[in-house]
Amino acid sequence: MSKKLSVDEKREKEQQVVSKMIELYCRKKHKTKGEICPDCQVLKNYAELRISKCPFMETKTFCSNCKVHCYKPQMREKIREVMRFSGPRMIFYHPIMAIGHLIESNKEKKKLQEDKQNY
Template structure:
């Protein structure tokens, strides 16, 4: 694994995942703006750690296209829930981020 992977692509991925988790938590768990419930905060911390330790580093595709899924089964289920809910709504709340992510998903096929 790559230790302390903090390149610009990984940082952008972290921003996108964070926005999705915050959106999900605010709408599904009725958390306050810029605050997460304990469950979502745990998921966010786990996702940040996985991105920092990503073996592909700056060559990373989107998680959906990744050949090696690194999430534990329970976290994988949680992040899928978040992405299913927040993904389509990102076009409304964070359109630039959403389009960048969609483009990255298309070119990494």
Template sequence: MENNDNAIIHDIGILGKFIHIYCSGKHQGMSKSRVKGNGKVAQYVNSLDIELCDDCKKLLLYAASKRIICPYHPKPACKDCATHCYAEPNRSKIRQVMRYSGMRMIFKGSISYIKKFL
């Protein structure tokens, strides 16, 4: 169980990074505040220490909650998964985020980050 917990921490850290890159690039000038979750999500997101606009914050909290309840250990890449747990419009939003931030990560040579979520 503890290993799985580390995997969740790792994955939510990546989600936070992606959404942060996206929000910094796309939502300049919007008011932003530190991401804080409630309940179980809090223990994973509150330590990320990132600031996002309200929309991105909601998306991250949503994604984090989905990651926490993911029934697969180890988690498969989302595109190979039979469950497709994201509902619209979050599914489209997170894809946009992954595409946008993924491109920027590739430039920086961080491809291994991306594979898991595309």
């Protein structure tokens, strides 16, 4: 049985996942060690800002499952690229975080499908 997270806890958790994914992407794609490159830092700051201002945090799990996409098109494409690259690799670098993310994401997708069928 999972405990229900507060909105602030959900924000923090989503920010951690996104940060780890951007850091992994930068380390592997841009060959950085330690600090991430300036472009990835801009993306990370932008993602954290969007997460911190999300009005739907109470009812959604992750941005990818949200009906409203608040990222600017260019940033949305960058974060998609990061997610496509880092998502499958997270299991090797942050396995607990990756499994938790998969479980929550699948629950949300099922819920969204059920909501669509009920209309």
